[in-house]
Amino acid sequence: MTICGLIMIAFSAFACQPPSKSKVTEDVVYAQGLTHSDWRAGDGKPMDLVLDVYEPLEPSPTKMPVIVLIHGGGFTGGTHKKPEFIEMADFFVENGFVVFSIDYRVVGDYGTLPSDYPDLMLDDATGKEANQWYALYPACRDAKAAIRWIRAQAEVYNLDTDRITAIGGSAGSILSVALGVSNEEDCVTEVTEQEDPTLAGTHLDQSSSVDTVIDHWGGPMIVKMLEIINPGDRFDASDAPVSIVHGTEDPTVLFDEALELKAEYERTGVDFAWYPLEGEGHGPWDATINGKSLSELALEFIIEQQGM
Numbered sequence: 001m002t003i004c005g006l007i008m009i010a011f012s013a014f015a016c017q018p019p020s021k022s023k024v025t026e027d028v029v030y031a032q033g034l035t036h037s038d039w040r041a042g043d044g045k046p047m048d049l050v051l052d053v054y055e056p057l058e059p060s061p062t063k064m065p066v067i068v069l070i071h072g073g074g075f076t077g078g079t080h081k082k083p084e085f086i087e088m089a090d091f092f093v094e095n096g097f098v099v100f101s102i103d104y105r106v107v108g109d110y111g112t113l114p115s116d117y118p119d120l121m122l123d124d125a126t127g128k129e130a131n132q133w134y135a136l137y138p139a140c141r142d143a144k145a146a147i148r149w150i151r152a153q154a155e156v157y158n159l160d161t162d163r164i165t166a167i168g169g170s171a172g173s174i175l176s177v178a179l180g181v182s183n184e185e186d187c188v189t190e191v192t193e194q195e196d197p198t199l200a201g202t203h204l205d206q207s208s209s210v211d212t213v214i215d216h217w218g219g220p221m222i223v224k225m226l227e228i229i230n231p232g233d234r235f236d237a238s239d240a241p242v243s244i245v246h247g248t249e250d251p252t253v254l255f256d257e258a259l260e261l262k263a264e265y266e267r268t269g270v271d272f273a274w275y276p277l278e279g280e281g282h283g284p285w286d287a288t289i290n291g292k293s294l295s296e297l298a299l300e301f302i303i304e305q306q307g308m
Contacts, residue, residue: 044112049142147164172218181234244273
């Protein structure tokens with residue numbers, strides 16, 4: 001048996017993933033956020049928030065558009081080193097993009113919540129669902145901080161920050177949709193810098209907006225959360241165009257979430273693409289649509305929407 005085979009048995013199948021074809025800088029700190037011993041506990045301490053950067057092996061003579069990959073995991077786990085995302089990152093680098101694959105705080109990090117953040121008001125809610133509800137806010141805060149950090153690094157990485165696309169899967173797509181729809185002040189102003197001093201280091205002078213969203217089996221959950229904690233319709237004509245890919249038999253993020261997102265875009269008139277995957281469940285990364293992989297489909301939508 002090969003050494004790689006032994007490692008795979010001893011540790012996991014992730015240990016021997018083929019190396020990226022890009023220049024990769026791992027675990028770059030893009031911000032900090034507070035972590036607590038429990039929700040609303042007063043013992044917050046800073047934790048680093050990290051991302052991996054994928055760049056072309058050779059410098060580009062022109063500014064490059066940006067892809068931000070946001071992993072799933074039900075807001076309870078997941079990793080920015082997800083194998084499907086490494087493959088996707090290489091695909092987009094080969095097509096002239098710089099790619100940032102980000103981590104964010106999840107349930108076990110117990111991120112800072114606004115003082116008036118509501119409890120999950122469902123009679124049949126499980127403890128897991130309540131924790132996921134609380135995790136929405138700090139995860140959104142972190143994803144927005146990542147976008148602002150990327151804009152602040154435009155000269156370092158030779159970025160075209162007028163062409164930023166958020167691509168997610170599951171929870172990562174819920175975050176991507178929020179980036180494309182929410183207001184600038186969302187997931188920022190609900191907590192003061194006195195309550196969370198790490199906010200000051202999140203490049204608040206930069207925009208957290210994105211120009212295009214690729215939604216893989218996500219939905220508008222964070223948008224709905226924001227409309228509860230700070231009432232007002234978030235869906236409007238300024239939202240980022242979205243490509244919606246979702247299995248019709250998804251038991252984890254119900255297909256109804258995709259239908260709801262589609263209906264909101266039909267109402268506002270913002271461009272969207274609609275790809276229901278008939279009979280598919282949750283996370284079909286190997287799906288093809290009209291002979292195209294999900295990465296190829298996303299690239300086609302980005303080129304069309306960004307006039308590239």
